Every structure is written in structure tokens, then in C-alpha cells.
Amino acid sequence: MLVQNTGNYVRHAAGVMILPGANDVKDSDWKVFSAHPLMEKLIEQGELVAHEKAKGTKDLKAEEAVTLVKDTFNPALLKEWQASEKRKGVLEAIAEQLESFNESKEEETE
Incomplete structure (x- = not known):
């Protein structure tokens, strides 16, 4: 399942x-992660969003x-x-997001 962390922090539970x-x-x-009391709050607040029936972008509406x-920073997942x-x-x-990674790498090598 796809889980989107819309926040700025890594979440562990x-x-x-x-x-x-x-x-x-x-x-x-x-199931175990989302049962944690702190994670339940973050889910209620919309920081953690489970796309339970989605295996990829094709399973979501275009806007979603x-x-x-x-909001994805994993090149392998994007590919x-x-x-x-x-x-x-x-x-x-997807192409724009992948290109942004290439631009970042180019800036680092300069």
C-alpha cells in the first residue's frame, strides 16, 4: 500500500x-504502525495518508x-x-520530479 507522509519528519513506530x-x-x-497512539493522531491530522487500495499512481485520480x-523523493519508486x-x-x-534529482546532482558536482 502507498502511505504518504506529508510532513517534514521521518516517523517511526x-x-x-x-x-x-x-x-x-x-x-x-x-496495521501495527497506524495503531500507535501518536501515529493515530498524525493520521487524524492528515500528516500521514494511507492510499490503501493503491499500488501505484495509476490507482489514484490524476490530481492525487x-x-x-x-512529494516523492525515491527515484526507483518514481521510475x-x-x-x-x-x-x-x-x-x-514524474519526469519533472526525476529531472529535479538530476539537477541537484549536477549542482553538487559543480
Whole structure:
């Protein structure tokens, strides 16, 4: 399942780590993680969002998918989505996000 951490902090509970942005989390891990009292509050506040039926961007509405892509910092996950996505707007968002990583690498080497 996809879990989106919209906050700026890594969240840890029950041996599960959720990074800022999109995370691919096993259903069983999410069940234990989301039962933690602090995580329950963060879920209620909307900082942690579980896209329970989504395996990738193709399972989300285009607007939700673009928002998720812009909040994703895992190039491997973005490339996985790119391979299965067909919608032009979502593909453009993925390409832009991947390009931003390349620009960051170029700046670091200069």
C-alpha cells in the first residue's frame, strides 16, 4: 500500500519507518504502525495518508497522483510508476520530479 507522509519528519513506530513523501508499506506493517497512539493522531491530522487500495499512481485520480509524485523523493519508486502510468499529466509530473534529482546532482558536482 502507498502511505504518504506529508510532513517534514521521518516517523517511526512499531519497527516501521515512514519517510517524508511516498512510501511503499506492507499492509501488515501499516496495521501495527497506524495503531500507535501518536501515529493515530498524525493520521487524524492528515500528516500521514494511507492510499490503501493503491499500488501505484495509476490507482489514484490524476490530481492525487500528481500531488503524490511531487512529494516523492525515491527515484526507483518514481521510475516504477513511470513504467506503468499512461496519463500525460502524471507522466509529466514524474519526469519533472526525476529531472529535479538530476539537477541537484549536477549542482553538487559543480
